[in-house]
Every structure is written in structure tokens, then in C-alpha cells.
Amino acid sequence: MATFPAERTAIITGAVSERGIGRATAGYLAAQGWNIGIIDLDDAQSQATAKEIAAQYGVKAHGVGANIGDEASVRAAIDSIEAELPQVVALANVAGVSSPVPYLELDAAEWDRVMSINLNGVHYATRRVAESMAKNRIGRIVNISSVSAQRGGGTFSKTPYSAAKAGVIGLTRATARELGEYDITVNAISPGPVDTDIMGGTLSQERKDELTKDLVVNRVGSTRDIAAAIAFLISEDAGYISGQTLNVDGGLYMH
Template identity: 50%
Template sequence: MTDDPGRRGTAVITGAASERGIGRALAARLAAAGWSLGLLDVDPEVEKVAAALGAEHGVAAVGVAADIADPASVDTAVATFEAELPPVTALANIAGISSPVSFLDVDLATWERVLRINATGTFVVSKRVVPGMAERGYGRVVSLGSTAMQNGGGTYSKSTYAASKGAMEAFSRALALEVASYGVTVNVVAPATIDTDIMGGRITDDRKPAFLAQLPVGRLGTTRDVAALIEFLFGEEAGYITGATYNINGGLRIG
């Protein structure tokens, strides 16, 4: 790795299609910094997102529609990236779904769907991408956790979502230990109250006061805030950081 933007390698980002999502904000930020992009999303719109970012920033970018919890679908997508892009040096596991349903009301189907996408999806994509990083002796993995896991529930989502993010964080810490000797770092970024559609839609003016009352910094988090932190963890200078969870929550949880 070098500081030359043209030689940063490829960043694979899941959940990159949503216009207001963290994955798309990260893709735009990395493209502006010279990264090649392999974008995944269940929404076929991801192909247009990749084409637009590639054209705007003059970088190689490929988008493939895929179900992140389906190994065959992920394998096809990553094989496309490997054939058309520079070697993958970074992975951001961003794709996920929320669940505002309380434990007393939730059913097994909802539990299994949330765990399948948030936890199993992280495993499946990591399983396909990380071995190549280990073989090449370099890699950065960042997965999106949540303050909801730490607090036993979030400002919007409840126990099922918290459990899925807990599984992601435990997996990430264990994976960090297993691949550290191969030059691969694995970390978690745990946001709270970011204004994205995963919060049940846009946080409108009538909804905002309830969220702001919990935030000492007095404002909602933005996708740009989270993308900037992930970009740092993707950098070569972050190579001494692994198995860590970075809280980015406006003071909702201290410590």
C-alpha cells in the first residue's frame, strides 16, 4: 500500500445503493480519494450508483446486485470484482435492516430475517473476501455495529436488532484475532441516531425532538460522520488497530 490514490486497491462495500445510506456515503468518499469500488446491494440500483461514481471521480467502480446472506450470490459478485478491479484491500459490511418490534410482539420469522441479513450476511461476505486479503498479506475490514447492542436496544430498534449487532461484534473480535498475523485488521464502528432510512424513514421535524433529547452533542449524526471514521480505519496508518469498537453516537453512550 502507498499514499498514491491510484494504488489504494479496491474497497468492497455492502449496502451501497440507498441514496441516504452510510454505504453510499462511504462509496462517494472513497471514490473521491481514489479508491476502486466493488459495490454490493440487493437493490439493482447499485449498478447505476457504481457507474455514476466511477464517471464522476475517474475511478474503476463496479456494482452488482446480490443477497449478502446467499453464498452463491456473493461469490458471483466478488468474482466479478476480482476479474474487473484491482485486488480487494478493504471491506465494509454496511448492509443491514432494523426492527422496531418489541420482544413481546416479535415472531420467529422476523428474528431469523434480521439475524440472517445482519449477522449471517456479514459472515458470508467476510468469508468470501477475507481469505484473499490474508493470502496477499494485507487487508482492512470494518463492520457496522450499533449502540443498540451496547444499550440493550436503540432509539428506534429493539432486542432482535440488538442481538444481530451483538453477533456481528463478537464475530468481528474473534476474526480480528484469527487474521491479525496475516496483516488483516478487523474493527467495528457503532453508530447511534444517524439520519438514514433504517431509522424508520427520514427523521422529520416532528420526530427530531425525541431523538435530540438523548444526544448531548445536540444534533443528529450524519452518514458523512460515519464514512469519515471508516475511511480512517481503512488507511494504512490504522494498521495497529484491530478488534476495536469505535463508538460514534453523539454522547448517547459514554465509555
């Protein structure tokens, strides 16, 4: 059983937005003693978020700006994090965009934008960290999919989002299969409705009540619910779980 180094780093993409899953995950993991690498679009905000986390939790943190849909940009950001922080053991691919455009109004530019960030970006970050993880023979990768992938939408976002998030599940399974021999696990989390801006802004109580009708629990999800699931899947004890999609969705999708 592969063991973690005493000093270890988790990289989180899309970790700047205060109400987002990435930001919640950064804080949750830092509280557990992980050093934190942050990749987000804005370099200054990424650095500021890293400083805040380092000060609050007493860990090392480093933030870098990158366009997640551009491979060279992603590789450079991860190079920078590796130069500044201890061994990268975990990657949480959280960065994503919503897309409420109806299918018959969808143009090529919107399709490409959503695919580029929500699917290509996951591949670019995974591909780069996998090089280091394979060398070190230890790694945990967690990708954020969506219940939209499994249900074909039915949330705020529509077709390109659902297609990209379904692609994330396929990517998760294939990379789990290929990277397993290097003691790297790859899993996906499929959130149900979570109160973040990707749902089209802050959810009103009325909208929350409406969404809860489809669930088997009495509330919509919080970013902490997803952060806790990520923390479990990247933990040392989760080494026998790979290629899985964990539905953290209040029972919305059962199969």
C-alpha cells in the same frame, strides 16, 4: 508495516440507498482515490450506482446484485468484483435492515430475516474477502454494529436487531484475532442515531430534537460522519488498530 498497493479497491455492501451510510461511504472513499465495488440486492441499481461513482470521481467501480443473507450469492458477487477491479484491500459491511417489531409479537421468520442480513451477511462477506486478503497479506475490514447492541435497543429497532448487532461486535473481535497474522485488521463502528431510512424514514425536526437530548453534541449524526470513520479505519495509517468498536454516536453511550 504492510503497505497498500497503488491501485486498491474497497467493497461496500448495502451501498445503493441514496440516504444510506453505504452510499455516502462509496462517495467518500472514491473521492480519496479508492476503486469501489458495490454489493446490494438489486443488480441493475448496483450497476447504475457504480457507473455514477466512476463518472463522478474518476475511479473504477463495479456493482453486483446479491442477497447478502445467502453465502453462494455473496461469494459470486465478490468473485465478480475481483475479476473487474484492482486488488481488494478493504471491505465495509454496511448492509442491514431495521426491525421495530415488539418482542412479544416477534415470530421466527422475522428473527431469521434480521439475523440473516445483519449478522450472517457480515460473516459471508468477511469470510470470502479474507481469503484474498490473507493471500495478499493486507486487508482492512470494518463492520457496522449499532449503539442498540450496547444499550439493548432503545432506538427504532428492537431485540433481533440488537442481538444481531451485538453478534457483529463478537464476530469483529474474533476475526481480528484470527486474521491479524495476515496483516488484516477488523474493526466495528457503532453509530448512534443517524438520519437514514433505517430509523423508520426521514427524521422530522421534532424527532431529531428529541434524540439530541440524549447526546453530548447538539445534533444527530449524518451518513458522512460514519463514512469518515470508515475511511479512517480502512486507511493505511490505521494498521495498529484492530478488534475495536469505535462509537460514532454523539456521546450517547460512554463506557
